[in-house]
Amino acid sequence: APSDPDLVERARAAKEALGGNVFVLGHHYQRDEVIQFADVTGDSFKLAQQAAARPDAEYIVFCGVHFMAESADILTGDHQRVVLPDMAAGCSMADMATASQVEQCWEDLQRVGVADVTVPVTYMNSTAAIKGFVGREGGIVCTSSNAERALRWAYDQGEKVLFLPDQHLGRNTMVREMGYSLDDCVLYNPHKPNGGLTDDELRNAKIILWKGHCSVHGRFTLACVEEMRRVDPEVNILVHPECTHEVVEAADYVGSTEYIIKALEAAEPGSSWAIGTELNLVRRLANRFPDKKISFLDKTVCYCSTMNRIDLPHLVWALEELVAGRVPNVITVDERTASYAREALDRMLALP
Numbered sequence: 123a124p125s126d127p128d129l130v131e132r133a134r135a136a137k138e139a140l141g142g143n144v145f146v147l148g149h150h151y152q153r154d155e156v157i158q159f160a161d162v163t164g165d166s167f168k169l170a171q172q173a174a175a176r177p178d179a180e181y182i183v184f185c186g187v188h189f190m191a192e193s194a195d196i197l198t199g200d201h202q203r204v205v206l207p208d209m210a211a212g213c214s215m216a217d218m219a220t221a222s223q224v225e226q227c228w229e230d231l232q233r234v235g236v237a238d239v240t241v242p243v244t245y246m247n248s249t250a251a252i253k254g255f256v257g258r259e260g261g262i263v264c265t266s267s268n269a270e271r272a273l274r275w276a277y278d279q280g281e282k283v284l285f286l287p288d289q290h291l292g293r294n295t296m297v298r299e300m301g302y303s304l305d306d307c308v309l310y311n312p313h314k315p316n317g318g319l320t321d322d323e324l325r326n327a328k329i330i331l332w333k334g335h336c337s338v339h340g341r342f343t344l345a346c347v348e349e350m351r352r353v354d355p356e357v358n359i360l361v362h363p364e365c366t367h368e369v370v371e372a373a374d375y376v377g378s379t380e381y382i383i384k385a386l387e388a389a390e391p392g393s394s395w396a397i398g399t400e401l402n403l404v405r406r407l408a409n410r411f412p413d414k415k416i417s418f419l420d421k422t423v424c425y426c427s428t429m430n431r432i433d434l435p436h437l438v439w440a441l442e443e444l445v446a447g448r449v450p451n452v453i454t455v456d457e458r459t460a461s462y463a464r465e466a467l468d469r470m471l472a473l474p
C-alpha cells in the first residue's frame with residue numbers, strides 16, 4: 123500500500139529540520155515506506171560500518187532491529203546517540219542465546235576440559251552481551267559474508283569452535299565451504315543439561331553449534347525448492363546461508379544479503395530467479411529489475427515480523443521527538459560489555 127501522504131510529509135519536514143544532526147540507517151529488510159527516508163541502506167555489517175561514518179550526526183535513527191542498534195552504539199562515538207523507533211523490534215534469533223545460557227555452556231566446556239582450546243565465534247545477529255562474552259574469551263564476530271574467513275581464523279587460534287547463535291550459518295559454512303562433514307558438528311541445546319550432549323560428544327566435536335535459527339529463513343523447505351524447479355526448470359535458486367542445510371544443498375547459489383543483491387544486479391535480462399530471503403527485500407529487487415523474473419521462494423513464508431515493527435508512524439514519531447528536543451528509545455551498551463564486544467568486532471574488521 124502507498125504510504126500515507128501526511129506522514130510522508132511529516133517525516134520529510136522533521137528530517138529537514140534536523141539537517142545534518144540526524145543520520146537515518148535502513149536495513150534491507152525494512153518496509154519501503156521507511157527505506158525511502160534512509161540516508162544509507164545495507165545489511166547489518168554495512169550498517170555497523172556506516173554508523174561510524176558520520177561522526178557529526180548527534181542522532182542515529184536505526185531502522186532495523188535491536189542487536190543492530192547495539193552494534194551501532196558500540197562502534198560510534200560517546201557523543202552520538204542511537205535511537206530505535208520501536209523498542210519491540212528485537213530478533214528472535216539473537217534472543218535464542220542469552221548471556222547466562224552461554225556462560226553455562228562455557229562452564230560445561232571447562233568441566234570436560236576443552237574450554238582452553240575452544241574459540242567462540244558469534245554471528246553479528248546476537249546481543250551485545252554475547253559479543254562481549256566472545257570478545258572476553260578471545261573470539262571473533264562474523265557475518266554471513268565472512269563466516270568462512272572468521273572460522274579459519276578461529277581454527278588458527280584453537281582446535282574447536284563454539285558457534286553462536288545460528289546453527290545453520292555455522293553448519294552450512296563448515297560443510298559447504300570448508301569441507302567438514304556433518305559428523306564434525308554437534309548441536310548444543312541450551313534448554314537441556316550439558317546441551318543434551320554427552321561429555322565425549324562435547325570433547326570430540328570440531329564445532330559446537332548453538333541451537334538457534336532465524337524464524338524467517340529457517341522456514342524455507344526442500345519441498346518449495348523442488349516445486350519451484352518443477353514449475354520452472356530454468357529457475358536459479360538463490361538463498362541466504364541462514365536457511366537449513368538441506369535447502370542450501372539444493373540451491374544453485376548461496377550468499378549474504380549483499381551477495382544476493384549483486385547477483386541480481388549482474389543477472390541476465392530474462393533470466394529466472396527464486397530467492398530465499400526476507401520478503402521486503404525480494405519485493406524491492408523484483409520491482410527494481412522488471413526485466414528479470416524474480417520470485418519469492420515460498421509463498422507461505424512472510425516478512426520478518428520484528429523488522430516490520432518499524433513502520434512510518436514509528437519513524438515519524440522518533441523524528442518529531444528529536445525535533446522537539448527529546449531523545450526517545452536510546453540504545454546504550456554499558457562500557458565494559460562494549461569494550462569486549464569491540465575487541466571481537468575489531469578482530470573481524472582485521473580479517474584479511
Ligand code: CIZ
Binds near residue numbers: 165167266364379
Ligand atoms: O543484515 C544481515 O546480514 C542479515 C542477514 C540480517 C538478518 O537479520 O538476517
Ligand code: SF4
Binds near residue numbers: 187214216400426428
Ligand atoms: Fe532476526 Fe531472522 Fe528477523 Fe533477521 S530476519 S532480524 S535473523 S528473525
